[in-house]
Amino acid sequence: MGRDAEGLWRKGFTMNICVVGTGYVGLVTGACFAEFGLKVVGVDKDEKKIKDLSNGIIPIFEPGLEELVKRNIKDGRLSFTTDLAGSVKRSLGIFIAVGTPSMEDGSADLSYVEAVAHSIAENMNGYKVIVTKSTVPVGTGEKIRKIIGEKQKEKVDFDIVSNPEFLREGSAIEDFMRPNRVVIGAESDHAIAIMRDLYAPLYLIETPFIVTDIKTAEMIKYASNAFLATKVSFINEIANICERVGADVHMVAKGMGHDNRIGTKFLHPGPGFGGSCFPKDTSAIVNIAKEHGYDFEIVKAVIKVNKRQRALMVEKIKKETGELKDKRIGILGLSFKPNTDDMRDAPSVSIIKGLQKEGAKIRAYDPAAMEEAKKFLDDIEYCNDPYGVADGSDALVIITEWNQFRNLEINKIKSLLKKPVVIDLKNIYDPKKMKEMGIRYTGVGRGK
Numbered sequence: 001m002g003r004d005a006e007g008l009w010r011k012g013f014t015m016n017i018c019v020v021g022t023g024y025v026g027l028v029t030g031a032c033f034a035e036f037g038l039k040v041v042g043v044d045k046d047e048k049k050i051k052d053l054s055n056g057i058i059p060i061f062e063p064g065l066e067e068l069v070k071r072n073i074k075d076g077r078l079s080f081t082t083d084l085a086g087s088v089k090r091s092l093g094i095f096i097a098v099g100t101p102s103m104e105d106g107s108a109d110l111s112y113v114e115a116v117a118h119s120i121a122e123n124m125n126g127y128k129v130i131v132t133k134s135t136v137p138v139g140t141g142e143k144i145r146k147i148i149g150e151k152q153k154e155k156v157d158f159d160i161v162s163n164p165e166f167l168r169e170g171s172a173i174e175d176f177m178r179p180n181r182v183v184i185g186a187e188s189d190h191a192i193a194i195m196r197d198l199y200a201p202l203y204l205i206e207t208p209f210i211v212t213d214i215k216t217a218e219m220i221k222y223a224s225n226a227f228l229a230t231k232v233s234f235i236n237e238i239a240n241i242c243e244r245v246g247a248d249v250h251m252v253a254k255g256m257g258h259d260n261r262i263g264t265k266f267l268h269p270g271p272g273f274g275g276s277c278f279p280k281d282t283s284a285i286v287n288i289a290k291e292h293g294y295d296f297e298i299v300k301a302v303i304k305v306n307k308r309q310r311a312l313m314v315e316k317i318k319k320e321t322g323e324l325k326d327k328r329i330g331i332l333g334l335s336f337k338p339n340t341d342d343m344r345d346a347p348s349v350s351i352i353k354g355l356q357k358e359g360a361k362i363r364a365y366d367p368a369a370m371e372e373a374k375k376f377l378d379d380i381e382y383c384n385d386p387y388g389v390a391d392g393s394d395a396l397v398i399i400t401e402w403n404q405f406r407n408l409e410i411n412k413i414k415s416l417l418k419k420p421v422v423i424d425l426k427n428i429y430d431p432k433k434m435k436e437m438g439i440r441y442t443g444v445g446r447g448k
Contacts, residue, residue, distance in 0.1 A: 022049060023099060036199075043080075056069055060340075061340055097134055107284060110136065110137070135164065136162075161192075162186070170338060184209065185214040226285050243444075250427060253267040273336075317355065329363075334348045334400065364383065364389060396423070399426070424443045427446065
């Protein structure tokens with residue numbers, strides 16, 4: 001399929017694409033494109049993962065994803081393979097969705113992206129659109145272009161596109177199907193036309209498309225995540241001040257959020273941000289700035305505040321429980337946010353390790369993340385439900401705001417705890433009502 005690919009697509013031919021990397025971003029991207037009616041193959045070198053995926057076994061917890069994968073496998077639009085060479089040859093669009101983990105200096109590790117670029121170059125048999133879905137530093141598109149241009153066995157035309165993802169774990173399918181915007185960074189009108197065709201269903205719901213150059217598209221992703229992380233750290237700073245002056249951070253956030261210039265999103269105080277994106281991307285953009293001779297002071301402060309916030313949560317728990325040695329602390333919620341089993345840089349890990357360092361014994365419950373948590377935490381007693389966590393504990397700490405924690409039987413919790421102490425790091429309960437029920441309740445930034 002050559003330069004007439006767009007015309008064939010518009011005449012009703014199915015466009016073949018492959019998504020390299022079947023992690024969180026790659027799997028959601030492939031399944032959703034298949035739902036759009038494209039023929040998609042997901043490629044990964046992990047043979048066990050590919051076998052499981054081919055049988056509809058999903059390695060991550062994401063609401064709705066298992067059903068989406070199974071339906072599109074059944075309908076013949078989605079398949080999985082370890083054969084990258086064959087997939088490249090059969091596809092017009094090749095999406096790179098491999099990991100870009102942080103290195104020790106905070107910069108993004110591009111070794112997986114570069115390895116995929118080499119493989120694409122060696123197996124190109126005609127015009128291809130190579131699309132970066134992975135979050136990559138500014139200039140990576142040009143690096144991929146150079147690798148492919150130099151390593152091609154046979155010179156064929158190709159285009160590079162940056163198409164960053166803005167998927168929230170726990171809401172990823174909705175974010176893909178009904179996004180706030182689609183960003184396309186490209187220098188070729190032909191590549192832009194193909195990308196528009198890939199996302200054609202989104203035109204029906206009038207999704208904004210931002211078409212720009214590759215470097216700007218790469219920067220949009222980092223700038224977006226850095227700004228959202230800044231809002232999180234900002235409201236946590238405000239919450240810490242509120243506690244000292246006797247103000248209520250919820251009302252402060254509400255008063256701020258009604259200003260359309262600020263908005264209500266991400267003004268929720270707590271133990272800080274975690275996950276696979278914000279920690280990695282804030283470190284990366286600081287490093288990008290440094291490499292270009294600029295000191296990104298605001299985001300450096302955001303990172304510092306986020307780290308300190310976790311330590312402050314340990315101090316808050318210690319203040320409410322007294323000496324922690326040999327105390328049993330019950331933890332509700334381990335994943336970095338609800339509706340996911342992702343434990344990467346989860347605040348719970350730092351907080352629990354801080355409590356254990358003080359001699360506390362930990363029991364915990366999470367609806368999805370307990371198996372994953374075992375990779376990050378030792379010496380934890382895992383329970384079957386929140387009431388098992390409360391039973392015999394000296395205090396109950398809420399770290400992740402799963403919906404099922406919002407309507408606990410408080411009187412039952414009170415009867416099970418050694419002392420009626422609840423430390424709510426996500427502010428999901430009303431302090432006044434909790435105190436009326438005889439609970440010694442503490443939130444974040446809710447006054448004295």
